[in-house]
Amino acid sequence: MRIERERLERYRHLKREFREDKCINLNPIQRGGVLTPEAREALLEFGDGYSTCDWCPPKTARLDKIERPPIADFYEDLAKFLGMDVARVVTRCREAKFIAFRMLGEPGDYVVVDSLAHYSTYIAAELARLRVKEVPNSGHPEFRVDLDAYAEKTEEVRRETGKPPALVVLTHVDSYYGNMNDARRVAEIAHEHGVPFLLNAAYTAGVMPVDGKELGADIIVSSGHKSWAASAPTGILAMTSEMAERILRPSSIKGDLSERSFGVKELALLGCTVMGAPLLSLMASFPHVVKRVENWPEEVEKARWLVGQLERIEGTRQLGVRPKEHTLIHIESEGFFRVSQTHRRRGFFLYEELRERGIVGIQPGLTKHFKLNTYGLPWEKVRTVAEAFLEIAKRHRLSVG
Amino acid sequence: MRIERERLERYRHLKREFREDKCINLNPIQRGGVLTPEAREALLEFGDGYSTCDWCPPKTARLDKIERPPIADFYEDLAKFLGMDVARVVTRCREAKFIAFRMLGEPGDYVVVDSLAHYSTYIAAELARLRVKEVPNSGHPEFRVDLDAYAEKTEEVRRETGKPPALVVLTHVDSYYGNMNDARRVAEIAHEHGVPFLLNAAYTAGVMPVDGKELGADIIVSSGHKSWAASAPTGILAMTSEMAERILRPSSIKGDLSERSFGVKELALLGCTVMGAPLLSLMASFPHVVKRVENWPEEVEKARWLVGQLERIEGTRQLGVRPKEHTLIHIESEGFFRVSQTHRRRGFFLYEELRERGIVGIQPGLTKHFKLNTYGLPWEKVRTVAEAFLEIAKRHRLSVG
Numbered sequence: 001m002r003i004e005r006e007r008l009e010r011y012r013h014l015k016r017e018f019r020e021d022k023c024i025n026l027n028p029i030q031r032g033g034v035l036t037p038e039a040r041e042a043l044l045e046f047g048d049g050y051s052t053c054d055w056c057p058p059k060t061a062r063l064d065k066i067e068r069p070p071i072a073d074f075y076e077d078l079a080k081f082l083g084m085d086v087a088r089v090v091t092r093c094r095e096a097k098f099i100a101f102r103m104l105g106e107p108g109d110y111v112v113v114d115s116l117a118h119y120s121t122y123i124a125a126e127l128a129r130l131r132v133k134e135v136p137n138s139g140h141p142e143f144r145v146d147l148d149a150y151a152e153k154t155e156e157v158r159r160e161t162g163k164p165p166a167l168v169v170l171t172h173v174d175s176y177y178g179n180m181n182d183a184r185r186v187a188e189i190a191h192e193h194g195v196p197f198l199l200n201a202a203y204t205a206g207v208m209p210v211d212g213k214e215l216g217a218d219i220i221v222s223s224g225h226k227s228w229a230a231s232a233p234t235g236i237l238a239m240t241s242e243m244a245e246r247i248l249r250p251s252s253i254k255g256d257l258s259e260r261s262f263g264v265k266e267l268a269l270l271g272c273t274v275m276g277a278p279l280l281s282l283m284a285s286f287p288h289v290v291k292r293v294e295n296w297p298e299e300v301e302k303a304r305w306l307v308g309q310l311e312r313i314e315g316t317r318q319l320g321v322r323p324k325e326h327t328l329i330h331i332e333s334e335g336f337f338r339v340s341q342t343h344r345r346r347g348f349f350l351y352e353e354l355r356e357r358g359i360v361g362i363q364p365g366l367t368k369h370f371k372l373n374t375y376g377l378p379w380e381k382v383r384t385v386a387e388a389f390l391e392i393a394k395r396h397r398l399s400v401g
Numbered sequence: 402m403r404i405e406r407e408r409l410e411r412y413r414h415l416k417r418e419f420r421e422d423k424c425i426n427l428n429p430i431q432r433g434g435v436l437t438p439e440a441r442e443a444l445l446e447f448g449d450g451y452s453t454c455d456w457c458p459p460k461t462a463r464l465d466k467i468e469r470p471p472i473a474d475f476y477e478d479l480a481k482f483l484g485m486d487v488a489r490v491v492t493r494c495r496e497a498k499f500i501a502f503r504m505l506g507e508p509g510d511y512v513v514v515d516s517l518a519h520y521s522t523y524i525a526a527e528l529a530r531l532r533v534k535e536v537p538n539s540g541h542p543e544f545r546v547d548l549d550a551y552a553e554k555t556e557e558v559r560r561e562t563g564k565p566p567a568l569v570v571l572t573h574v575d576s577y578y579g580n581m582n583d584a585r586r587v588a589e590i591a592h593e594h595g596v597p598f599l600l601n602a603a604y605t606a607g608v609m610p611v612d613g614k615e616l617g618a619d620i621i622v623s624s625g626h627k628s629w630a631a632s633a634p635t636g637i638l639a640m641t642s643e644m645a646e647r648i649l650r651p652s653s654i655k656g657d658l659s660e661r662s663f664g665v666k667e668l669a670l671l672g673c674t675v676m677g678a679p680l681l682s683l684m685a686s687f688p689h690v691v692k693r694v695e696n697w698p699e700e701v702e703k704a705r706w707l708v709g710q711l712e713r714i715e716g717t718r719q720l721g722v723r724p725k726e727h728t729l730i731h732i733e734s735e736g737f738f739r740v741s742q743t744h745r746r747r748g749f750f751l752y753e754e755l756r757e758r759g760i761v762g763i764q765p766g767l768t769k770h771f772k773l774n775t776y777g778l779p780w781e782k783v784r785t786v787a788e789a790f791l792e793i794a795k796r797h798r799l800s801v802g
Contacts, residue, residue: 003478008688014443014470014681018455033450042415043444043678049434049626049633054419058764069415077404091492091634094671102528107508115659123663123671126654127503134658225450225677232450232677233492233634253527257535258516262524270495270524276626276633277444277678280415287409363459 018360024381027361028175028328031375032207032227035281039229042284043277052275060264063272063279064088074283081290082201082220083211084238086248088266089282090273093202093223094120096237097169099268100198100219101128103247105166110157112165112195114145114181116174121200130166133157141319141332143177145170150189158193167219168195172210173203176371177320178328180204187216196243202226203328205236206289207375208296218243228289230282234274292376302382303327303374309386314398319369327375337368339396350392357388419761425782428762429576429729432776433608433628436682440630443685444678453676461665464673464680465489475684482691483602483621484612485639487649489667490625490683491674494603495521497622497638498570500669501599502529504648506567511558513566513596515546515582517575522601531567534558542720542733544578546571551590565596568620573611574604577772578721579729581605588617597644603627604729606637607690608776609697619644625679630686632679693777703783704728704775710787713802714794720770728776737768740797751793758789 018025020034035043046052046069055068064075079087090096097120101111107129113121115134125132133153138144150168157165168190173180183199190197199217201210206227212220224234239247248269251262265271307318307329315334318324340347351364362370374382390400419426421435436444447453447470456469465476480488491497498521502512508530514522516535526533534554539545551569558566569591574581584600591598600618602611607628613621625635640648649670652663666672708719708730716735719725741748752765763771775783791801 003481003691007474007478008691010471011475011684011687012439014446014685016446016452016455017469018452019446020449027451027455029451029454030449033452035448035450038413040445040448043448043632044441045415045417045420047436047441047444047632047682048421048431049436049631050428050430051417051419051434052633053430054417054428054761058766068418070411073408074412077408080404091496092671092674095492098671115656115661119661119663119666120672122654122656122661123652123666123668126652127668127671132654132656134656136658230450231444231448231679232453233675233679251524251527253523253533255516255523255533255535257537260516260520260523262520265520265524267524267528270493270499270528271521273493274634278632278634281448283412284415286412290404290409360455365459 024359024377024385025361026359026372026374026385028371028373029226030361031327031373031377032203032229033225033232034229034376035231036229036285036288038284038288039231039281042280043231046277046280050275052280062264062266063275069280069283071279071283074286077286078236079238082205082236082238083213084217084220085241086244087236087238088248088269088273089224089279090235090237090269091233092235093200093221093226094124094235096221096235097121097198097200098124098127099237100167100221100247101125101130103249103268104196105130108161109163109166110161111167111169112150112153112157113169114171114174116143116145116176116179117169117171117200118175118202121169121171133165141317142321143179143319144321145179145181147182147185150186151193154189154193154195164193164195167198169198169200171200173326173328175203175328177330178203178324178326179321180325183215183217191216203326207293207299207327209293212238219247224278224282228282229285231278234278234282299327299375300325302377302379303329306374306382306386310389312401313389313393314400328371328373330369330371332369333367335393335398339398340367353392353395354388357384359385359388425760425778425786426762427760427773427775427786429772429774430627431762432728432774432778433604433630434626434633435630435777436632437630437686437689439685439689440632440682443681444632447678447681451676453681463665463667464676470681470684472680472684475687478687479637480639483606483637483639484614485618485621486642487645488637488639489649489670489674490680491636491638491670492634493636494601494622494624494627495525495636497636498522498599498601499525499528500638501568501620501622501648502526502531504650504669505597506531509562510564510567511562512568512570513551513554513558514570515572515575517544517546517577517580518570518572518601519576519603522570522572534566542718543722544580544720545722546580546582548583548586551587552594555590555594555596565594568599569596570599570601572601574727574729576604576729578731579604579725579727580722581726584616584618592617604727608694608700608728610694613639620648625683629683629690631683635675635679635683700728700776701726703778703780704730707775707783707787711790714790715799715801729772729774731770731772733770734768736794736799740799741768754793754796755789758785760786760789
């Protein structure tokens with residue numbers, strides 16, 4: 001039970017090497033989660049344990065009922081911003097998916113998902129005791145999801161099980177190629193088949209305008225720490241009123257002796273969810289987020305410009321649908337890969353030479369395929385990134401067009 | 402979709418009225434969650450979204466494998482500190498319970514729980530599709546859980562269902578009366594019946610020494626924001642190796658078309674859990690927590706002294722087992738209740754008069770029964786609390802012995 005003193009001391013002053021003020025970080029999962037100054041203030045103000053719960057109303061004791069700080073209002077505004085009726089902040093986007101799956105499905109039911117869904121979509125289904133049926137994509141180099149196949153797959157489930165799938169799930173923008181999918185098309189198919197449609201907007205809501213009503217979504221899930229300038233862990237679960245009745249169903253368990261029951265608590269939320277600092281960081285960044293989504297066209301422009309620069313390098317091209325409609329970029333580089341094969345540091349040279357130039361976030365060791373994200377970087381830093389790649393290419397005698 | 406500007410502006414600068422430096426906060430759920438200065442530093446350093454994931458190892462991509470910051474080491478030390486083999490930080494103590502229930506039980510199985518269990522224990526069972534069988538307590542005024550009845554209830558489950566319960570659960574210290582239960586006794590009974598024993602240490606681990614091995618726990622759950630000087634949401638799930646094999650079972654779902662599988666991910670954790678600031682706050686406070694549990698006897702002494710002072714007030718007594726073995730105190734006051742019946746502010750007078758003296762955390766409106774917690778308050782502040790109550794009593798002509 002005794003822990004060595006030196007080991008303990010290491011935990012006291014935890015430092016981050018890649019702090020936003022110290023480098024240009026291209027990590028694909030991190031660009032949308034950089035805090036606003038307001039969020040940083042909120043973290044300190046509400047850092048202490050259960051400090052959001054000072055004014056929890058005794059009779060309806062639930063996070064979403066708290067008015068000081070204005071959590072109840074925020075949930076309303078959050079729903080409105082996403083064009084939905086009801087919103088809750090949960091611990092992660094993956095938990096939001098699990099909650100929807102658990103409450104809308106029975107063990108053994110299917111969810112139909114795109115084959116580029118994040119791993120957590122599959123695991124959330126598994127934890128809810130559901131099965132997945134995948135919708136194919138076109139493979140290399142576009143990896144375009146075949147949206148029309150949602151109809152066929154939904155019917156396949158019906159033939160196989162005698163009932164429709166519990167949900168149809170679409171990843172709005174996937175985490176591999178940053179491809180944008182037409183949510184309206186999938187919503188139509190889902191509704192023709194009478195199946196609720198869940199849109200995973202982890203990479204879209206919070207960085208670009210997403211209106212669930214317009215897109216026909218019954219449920220939108222998103223990630224606060226990925227795309228809403230919030231601290232982890234924060235997930236967003238927004239729904240139509242109809243879905244909210246099923247997904248936010250109150251607890252109905254009863255103590256067999258005590259007859260205690262907890263009808264005021266939302267079952268799948270286990271009562272309360274993010275009762276602390278990350279929720280407050282999400283709230284504090286919200287005014288900024290509402291505004292920043294309007295800048296989306298320029299964010300895409302920066303990504304396209306960078307792709308153009310990188311593709312000047314011999315044997316280098318962007319994978320996924322062209323031109324980019326999102327800031328998450330997947331690069332395939334036969335050129336850098338060739339360099340890695342004779343370099344003494346193998347594939348690590350690229351990471352290391354970028355790092356010398358103050359650029360991080362490309363996965364160490366990768367050259368043939370790597371991902372990056374330009375979201376929120378000012379033009380000046382995007383230019384620095386382009387120059388760094390071009391310099392490294394030239395240094396290793398790759399031709400630059 | 403448009404949100405009024407004034408509404409938005411309110412979220413920008415969120416302030417907390419009851420900050421620790423502004424008042425004496427007796428809120429029973431908050432005393433153990435006050436941050437250390439080191440935790441506050443960590444919040445800022447790792448506030449940005451996925452900032453803990455800078456060094457996520459690509460091949461074993463999982464939070465518990467990260468070495469910079471030293472999360473992997475911390476999980477080892479956390480397990481060691483609790484006398485267990487394996488530990489994970491999850492989003493809440495209630496999620497830790499859900500994870501254990503989901504992975505150890507099949508739909509319809511029972512968990513045997515004490516009848517003073519927190520509501521989230523019941524709901525976690527419900528979400529895992531389990532049922533509860535309650536162990537009685539002695540009722541007013543002691544509310545002592547009948548630990549020997551665990552045997553009878555476990556057998557009752559076996560008679561009713563033909564198999565033992567999935568788990569036996571004991572709330573180490575309950576949230577209503579702050580009664581301490583003898584975990585060893587329940588561990589013995591559980592093991593005699595071959596049932597895993599889960600100890601809910603939300604109010605004990607992190608504030609007092611808890612050694613799972615010594616107590617015979619197979620699983621310990623606790624709450625970082627309640628008792629470990631950490632930000633919400635953080636839960637602790639610590640286990641024996643044997644339990645870890647079942648509870649941390651990897652995902653086995655497979656894409657039907659893509660054949661994608663995710664064997665590296667822990668199913669019930671949905672891959673990763675608290676990938677951000679609250680986890681880092683827990684780590685930064687850990688050296689302090691390891692040390693502070695040694696001061697537990699003095700913390701109990703302060704609670705007992707305060708009970709003695711409050712009981713000087715006419716018609717006032719402590720409920721639950723006597724003398725106190727924990728700092729969470731439940732007071733029954735016929736005296737204050739009598740005052741409330743003719744006071745123009747009804748039951749609110751007590752809250753308001755305490756607040757005028759800089760003391761908060763007693764639930765507004767309550768006089769006949771209210772709870773408070775003295776954990777971590779210096780003697781001087783405990784004395785201030787006692788004086789305030791005595792003054793208020795005298796002011797309303799209650800006799801003070």
